[in-house]
Amino acid sequence: MSRRSELWLGVVLALPALxxxxxxLLPRGFPxxxxxxxxxxxxxxxGVTILFLNVLASAGRIRWFWILMSMGIALWLCYQMxxxxxxxxxxxxxxDLFLLDIVLFLHIVPMIAAVALEPQRSEDERVARFGSVDFSLLLIWWIFLYLFAVVPWQYAAPDRMAYNRNLNALYLIEKIVLLTSLAYGWMRSTHAWKTVFGH
Incomplete structure (x- = not known):
């Protein structure tokens, strides 16, 4: 590991410790x-920086895996900003009833698509191709679920408790889908990809 990587890792580990x-030590409040x-x-x-460096260092299907993963984290970063x-x-x-909650909700979709690419498998092992149409369908599916389960409580009949309940339930389902697909990818992979899917 290079000196720069060690320094970066040290800072990233120090942040949760801080x-x-x-x-x-601090009371609840602004600080x-x-x-x-x-x-x-x-x-x-x-996270976005590391993933972007992986995009630059890869090609083909593996590059698309890293692009989609960085898109997911970048959406999360936008929401955090x-x-x-x-x-x-x-x-x-x-x-409450924040219009841009959909940004946080949708940040998982590119990550699900990245795992669906099966970057760990060689071309001859892949049966199906995952392309832009598949990604569009995946995105439309999750947007539909959000519009069906969450938006009515935001606009049609505003109800903060129903909105939060449905948003949290749907977000949990989305995270379970991601974790399940990561576990499936981990079981079907070897060596370095096991580490990628395991993290």
Missing amino acids: QAAAAL LTVISDITQFLLLVS LWNYFEIGLRQEVP
Whole structure:
């Protein structure tokens, strides 16, 4: 591991330690909010950076895997920046029934698509091709579920509790789909890809 990689890893490991120390030592309030929000922001920035470096270092289907993974983390980073704007910039809670919750919800879709690419398998082992039409269908499916289960409680009959319940349930289902696909990919892979899917 290069000196730069060791330094980067040290900083990334120090951030959660700083967060834990702040949570234990600081009372609930604005300083703790700032530390928490900035820590999550920096972790997401480092995730996008590492994934982007993997995009540059790869080709073909593997490159598309890293592009989709970085898209997912980049969407999460965008949502975190909005969160920081409200909590740090405006010093207020993120609004209930927040219009841009869909950004956080959809950040998992590119990651599911990345795993569906099966980058660990050789071309001759792959039966099906995963292309832009497949990604579009996957995206439309999750948007439909969001529009069906969450949006009515946001606009048609605003109900914060129903909105949060449905959003959290659908987001949990989406995370379970991602984790299941990662586990499936992990079982079907060897060597370095086992590490990728395991993390």
